[in-house]
Amino acid sequence: MRRKLAAGNWKMNGTAIALAELEALARAFPSPSVDVLICPPATLLHSAAKALGGTDIAVGGQDCHAATSGAHTGDISADMLADAGATSVILGHSERREDHGEQNDDIRAKARAAMDAGLKTVICVGESLEQRDAANTLDIIGGQLSGSIPDQSTGENLVVAYEPIWAIGTGKVPTLNEIGEVHDFIRARLERRFGEGVGRSVRLLYGGSVKPTNASDIFAVSNVDGALVGGASLKAQDFSGIIDALSKV
Template sequence: MRRKLAAGNWKMNGLSAQLDQLDALTAAHPDPAVDLMICPPATLVGAAAAQVGNKPLMIGGQDCHPAASGAHTGDVSAEMLVDAGAKAVILGHSERREDHGESDELIRQKARAAHEAGLITVICVGESLEQREASNTLDIIGGQLAASIPDNSTGANLVVAYEPIWAIGTGKIPTLDQIGEVHDFIRARLERRFGAGVGRSTRLLYGGSVKPGNAAEIFAVSNVDGALVGGASLKAADFTGIIAALEASA
């Protein structure tokens, strides 16, 4: 059975004072029935990992460079994240793809490096509103899956997050049928490429305006193994409702 996962992406939010939300989260879920992850900004990864300690909350990064070290001013390597205490890293988020022009091939290289360093990768895929309206969603997702996911992926080190770009932070979400169609498609593509073992053990997350009020119905959709949550993960009180809905679906 795939253990479900609630992952929070703080994006470019959070100062040291916000680390108390991690204490509130672990206090509310001392023995969670699902895996929990928070990905704070790079400046807080080390402090967050130290604060969490051995409690059941993974800390992850939001990006990494494909090289282990070198003349790459401002970048962070997968080894640096591991050294800081991270267990995972988000790669290929649409905001990285758009703001920094990241290609599928670059994301593939980053993911390969992250896997070699021992990190779980949460690789994001998703279509724009224009692509959705042109009925190109599955073609776009298929291309991103093929080009962004490295060959050294396993069910233990790979998580795929479907985040329709037009639903991120907008309050809009696809219909449940649309979410199910994409998640079923991703599962089938992973099984076809990697075989049933990897394909069926890889966790698939949905992301895009997930809130406590809509989480339960989303988690009831076929092949949705959890969520990648943005704004609602910044406060433990908000994220807790989503975690509770996921635990109820487990």
């Protein structure tokens, strides 16, 4: 049985004062019935891990370098994330693919490094509006899955997040049928590549304008095991509504 997961991606938001939101979240969910993960900016990672120490809420990074160390100014290795208290890392987010030109091979190399460091990887896939309108969604997703996910992946070290680029932060959400079609496709691809055991154990998250008001409907869709949440994860009250909805599935 796949355990549900509510993951929050703070992106480039938050300073030390925002740690109070994590403390409020921990008070609201002392023993959550689903997994809860918060991925703050790197500047807050160690402090967030300390603030959530002894709780059932995990922290993760938003990216890592493929190398373990070296002359890579401004970058952070997977080992550094783990040393700071991270248990997971988001990789291949569309904002990394678009803003930094990351390709599938780059993401695959980063994922290998993260898995070697003992981190769970949340690998993101998703299509643009132009690709959706051209009916290329499944081709795009298929290419990202095969190119970005390492062969060493298991249900323990891999989570896949489907985030249609056109729905991130826009308030637009695909229809439930569209979400289901992509999640069913991802599940079938994983089963075909890794076998039914691993393929069925990998958790699939939906991301893109998830809010307390639409979360319940999204979580009822086939093969949706949780959410990767952006803006609505910045405030404990908003994220609590999404966690509550996931807990009731």
